[in-house]
Amino acid sequence: MNVLIISSVWVEPQSSAAGSRMLQLIGLFLSKDWKITYASTASPSEYATDLTKKGIDTISIALNDASFDVFIKDNSPDIVLFDRFMVEEQFGWRVAQQCPDALRILDTEDLHCLRKARHQAVKENRIFNENDLLSDIAKREIASIYRCDLTLMISEYEMELLQEFFKVPRKLLHYLPFVLSPVLGDFIPFEERAHFIAIGNFLHAPNWDATLQLKKVIWPEIRKTIPDAQLHVYGAYASEKVLQLHNPKEGFYVKRRAEDAIEVISKAKVLLAPLRFGAGLKGKFIDAMQCGTPSVTTQIGAEAMQGDFTWGGAIEDDVYAFAKAATALYTYKNLWKVAQDHGRILINNRFQRVDFEDGFYDVIMQYKNTLTAHRQANFTGQMLLHHTLQSTKYLSKWIEEKNKKENVKK
Structure with missing residues (x-):
C-alpha cells in the first residue's frame, strides 16, 4: 500500500x-x-x-x-x-x-x-x-x-x-x-520524587485555562497545607502572558517546553490537570500512567480514558476537593502507591496496540x-x-x- x-x-x-x-x-x-x-x-x-x-x-x-x-x-x-x-x-x-x-x-x-x-x-x-x-x-x-x-x-x-x-x-x-506497549511497572520510587507537575502545549486553549485555574485557586489551596511545595509547569509555545505567571516565592515555576516529557513526569510525585473543557484523549495522562505518576483531573480530563477501571489518582470537578485530593496523594505514600497501580492496570487494559x-x-x-x-x-x-x-x-x-x-x- x-x-x-x-x-x-x-x-x-x-x-x-x-x-x-x-x-x-x-x-x-x-x-x-x-x-x-x-x-x-x-x-x-x-x-x-x-x-x-x-x-x-x-x-x-x-x-x-x-x-x-x-x-x-x-x-x-x-x-x-x-x-x-x-x-x-x-x-x-x-x-x-x-x-x-x-x-x-x-x-x-x-x-x-x-x-x-x-x-x-x-x-x-x-x-x-x-x-x-x-x-x-x-x-x-x-x-x-x-x-x-x-x-x-x-x-x-x-x-x-x-x-x-x-x-x-x-x-x-x-x-x-x-x-501502546505494556507498562511493566519499573518506576522511580516515591522517596526519590519531588514536586507537582503540570504539562501541556499552551497553544491548546484547555491547557491555558487549566494553568490559570491552578494559579488562581488550586495552587494557593495546596500551599496552605504544604507551604514548601513546588509546582513545575511545562508547555510548548509559552507566550509572555504564560511566562508572567512564574513566581518562585509562591512555588509556581513556569518551565516552558520539556525536552523530554517522560523524564520530567517520571521525577514528579503528582500530575495536576484541572481541565474545564476539551475533547478526545489527553496524552499527559497516558505519559503519567506510563511513568507511574498519579494524576488529579476532572471528569472532562478523564473522559473516555477510564472505562470500567479505577483512575490512577483522583477525579474532582470542585477546585477545593481537587486541591485536597492532590495534597493527599502527595503526602501519603500508601495512597500514592495504590493510585500508581491503578494507572498501570488501566493503561495495560485499555490502550494496548x-x-x-x-x-x-x-x-x-x-x-x-x-x-x-x-x-x-x-x-x-x-x-x-x-x-x-x-x-x-x-x-x-x-x-x-x-x-x-x-x-x-x-
Whole structure:
C-alpha cells in the first residue's frame, strides 16, 4: 500500500499529544511495510521528528495551488489520511478529483465541535448542553466525516455522540485510541520524587485555562497545607502572558517546553490537570500512567480514558476537593502507591496496540476492496462531496488566480 498523509503541521511528539498520536499511526502503517509520504503545509519546525530517518518521504505543499494536483497524481496513493477535518476541507476535493480510487481516511484527533462548544459554555459561565454542539464548526466537521470513507475516533464518548446525537452511521467510524506497549511497572520510587507537575502545549486553549485555574485557586489551596511545595509547569509555545505567571516565592515555576516529557513526569510525585473543557484523549495522562505518576483531573480530563477501571489518582470537578485530593496523594505514600497501580492496570487494559492493530488493518482492507459499494451506501457523503467539488473547487481556483496576479505584480 502507498499511504499519503496530509497535515497542516509537522510531527512534534514533544509539543503535543497529537504529535505522539501521529507517530503511532505511522508506526501501524510501517509495520506492514507500506510506503508512506508525509505532506505538510507548515513551515519547517526545529522541534519536528525527522521522519526521513524512518524511511518516510516528506514534502512541503501549498494551499490553493495546482502544484498539489500534479504531486498527488504522480504519487498515486492507495490511501490518503487527512490530519483533522480542516485539512480534508482544503485537499479532499483535489484528492477525490485526481485519485478517485484512493481510500480517504480522516483522523479527527478529537471532536473539534465538542471542544469548542464546551469552551463557549465555560466562557459564558454556564453548564454545557448538547444543543451547544449545533454550530458552524459541527456542520463543517460532520460534513468532512461524511465525505471520507472512514474516520478514526480516539474517544468512545465521541463515537457515541456522533452516532446518537448527529446520527452518523457506525460504518463510517472506527475506534482507534492511543496504541501502546505494556507498562511493566519499573518506576522511580516515591522517596526519590519531588514536586507537582503540570504539562501541556499552551497553544491548546484547555491547557491555558487549566494553568490559570491552578494559579488562581488550586495552587494557593495546596500551599496552605504544604507551604514548601513546588509546582513545575511545562508547555510548548509559552507566550509572555504564560511566562508572567512564574513566581518562585509562591512555588509556581513556569518551565516552558520539556525536552523530554517522560523524564520530567517520571521525577514528579503528582500530575495536576484541572481541565474545564476539551475533547478526545489527553496524552499527559497516558505519559503519567506510563511513568507511574498519579494524576488529579476532572471528569472532562478523564473522559473516555477510564472505562470500567479505577483512575490512577483522583477525579474532582470542585477546585477545593481537587486541591485536597492532590495534597493527599502527595503526602501519603500508601495512597500514592495504590493510585500508581491503578494507572498501570488501566493503561495495560485499555490502550494496548495488540488489541487494536488487526482490527485497524482489517477495516482498511475491507473498505479498500469494496470501495465502490461502500461509497454507494453513503449517499449523503457523495452528495456533500459533489457540492464541495463545486464550491470549494472554484473558491480555491479564484484564490489561486488571485495569487498568480499578485506574484506578477511583485
